[in-house]
Amino acid sequence: MFVKDCMTTSPITIPKTTPILDALEKMKRLKIRQLPVTEKGRLIGLVTERELLTVTPSPATTLSIFEMNYLLSKMVVGEVMVKDPITVSPDTTMEEAALIMRENKVNCLLVMQGDELVGILTQTDIFDAFIEFFGLKKAGTRLVLQTQDRVGALAELTDIIRAMNINIRAFVVHRKDNDVVHIIVRVNTIDPEPLVKELEARGIPVLSVD
Template sequence: MFVKDCMTTSPIGIPKSTPILEALEKMKKLKIRQLPVIEKGKLAGLVTERELLQVTPSPATTLSVFEMNYLLSKMVVGEVMVKNPITVGLDTTIEEAALIMRENKANCLLVMEKDELAGIITQSDIFDAFIEFFGIKKAGTRLVLQSHDRVGALAELTDIIKAMNINIRGFVVHRKDNDVLNIVVRVNTVDPDPLVKELESRGIPVLSVN
């Protein structure tokens, strides 16, 4: 799965001259936390809800309401935006995007197609993608199996499941150490007992069933 499969296309952008209060109101109305800043049709930066809130006066300020409103009315997003936001391409994989976000402590990535802004992908989009990977929203049973890391281990497992006329809805491999794998597999059966017995009879330990 790639970024282009999960991103929000044609994201709403705002110009540098947008007052920060107007930007905050737009975020609230659209229920989003970031807005690309577009200048002359090109990406100029990114402004987030967190950055905008950081520049608004705290309740403990000694400024009057009139003074606060005056100062805020003069501030525009161009003054507080991130000028070089992190960008990725359409064909960036979801796992690469997740790693980039984690390493840069970013809540979103802007997706570019050549020099044009094509979309935006957020942490929520990443979470939704991984939920899809695991098949959590689909009915069935989740099994956690254990196997040695060897050639043909996964093929053997899928052959067993196929022979029992059971469909695999999700499949994830977690490496415990250099030689042992925990395999999480979600299958479309509500009665996993026959499958569990067959797997264990083949020497494949079943660690969890739910």
């Protein structure tokens, strides 16, 4: 799965001259937390809800409401935006995008095709992809199996499932140590007992059934 499969295309943008209060109102109305900043169609920055809130006065301020509103009305997003936001291409893999977000501690990535802003990838998109990977929205049963990390282990497992005429919805391998792996597999059956018995009989422990 690639970024282009999960990103929001044609993201909403604002100019750098947008007042901070207007940007916050737009985020609230559209239920989004970040807005790319463009100038003449060219990406020049990114502003997030968190950054905007950090520049607004706290409740403990001694400023009057009139003074606060006056100061905020004079501030524009160009003064607080991130001027070099992290970008990726549409062909970046989702796991690489997740790693980039984690290592840089950012909540979104802007997606560029050459010099053109073509999308935005947010934490919510990462979560949605994770849910899709595990097949949580599809009917079936989730099994957690344990096996040795050896050549042919996955082929043996899939052969058993195929022989019972059961389809695999999702498949994830979690390495526990150098010799043991846990395999999370979602299958399209609501009666997993025959499969569980066959797996156990073939020496593949079933750790959980959900």
